[in-house]
Amino acid sequence: MSEPRWLSDEEQEVWRAFSAATQMLQAHLEGQLQHEAGMPHTYYEVLVALSEAPGRQLRMSELASARKASRSRLSHAVARLEANGWVRRESCPTDKRGSWAVLTAEGFAALEKAAPGHVEAVRESLFDPLTPDQVKALGEISAAVLERLSPKCAAAEAELALREDALADIEESAELAKAD
Numbered sequence: 001m002s003e004p005r006w007l008s009d010e011e012q013e014v015w016r017a018f019s020a021a022t023q024m025l026q027a028h029l030e031g032q033l034q035h036e037a038g039m040p041h042t043y044y045e046v047l048v049a050l051s052e053a054p055g056r057q058l059r060m061s062e063l064a065s066a067r068k069a070s071r072s073r074l075s076h077a078v079a080r081l082e083a084n085g086w087v088r089r090e091s092c093p094t095d096k097r098g099s100w101a102v103l104t105a106e107g108f109a110a111l112e113k114a115a116p117g118h119v120e121a122v123r124e125s126l127f128d129p130l131t132p133d134q135v136k137a138l139g140e141i142s143a144a145v146l147e148r149l150s151p152k153c154a155a156a157e158a159e160l161a162l163r164e165d166a167l168a169d170i171e172e173s174a175e176l177a178k179a180d
Contacts, residue, residue: 025125032121037114042069042077044118047086047111050103057102059092068153086110 007015030041037044049066050056058066064074078101081087086107092098103111127135 028125029118029121033114033118036117037110039110039114042067043081043086044111044114046074046077046081046101047103047107047114050087050101051108051111053103055102056108057090057100060089060099060101063101081107084110 026041033039033041033044045067046063049063050058060074060078061071063078064071067074069077078087078089082089084106086104088102088104090100090102092100130138
């Protein structure tokens with residue numbers, strides 16, 4: 001087994017500052033959305049993804065992929081959004097197990113109401129403290145990290161999707177067995 005590649009003192013300092021900053025930023029944005037719009041950041045992101053999709057609708061599997069969420073976690077979020085009247089599910093005519101998440105007019109209105117405060121919170125907490133060169137560097141750094149992690153995350157997401165599909169097949173078989 002090879003020796004661990006320990007972080008240098010400078011790398012350790014950068015890592016801890018980055019970790020604290022991202023956690024604090026996420027908590028701040030979560031709190032802002034909860035306080036001003038009455039919704040968690042996860043729901044806001046789902047509404048944004050649907051608002052940007054053709055016809056303001058996406059298959060649930062596509063929405064899960066776009067949000068980097070498991071299908072079961074996304075299904076729970078969509079159920080809450082349905083209860084608010086912001087999203088509705090529609091069956092997919094070509095796939096019995098597939099369904100669409102569709103942004104309702106009420107959901108779009110909730111997003112329009114939440115967006116200005118959210119954008120201001122992002123601008124104030126992330127972009128205002130940075131110079132234009134730092135914004136550019138942050139974009140480049142973020143892209144490099146995403147490029148490194150994307151293949152690993154995609155493999156993990158594919159494995160999770162296979163497990164969820166297998167579980168759905170078992171549940172479907174059990175329901176068919178009960179019907180017989």
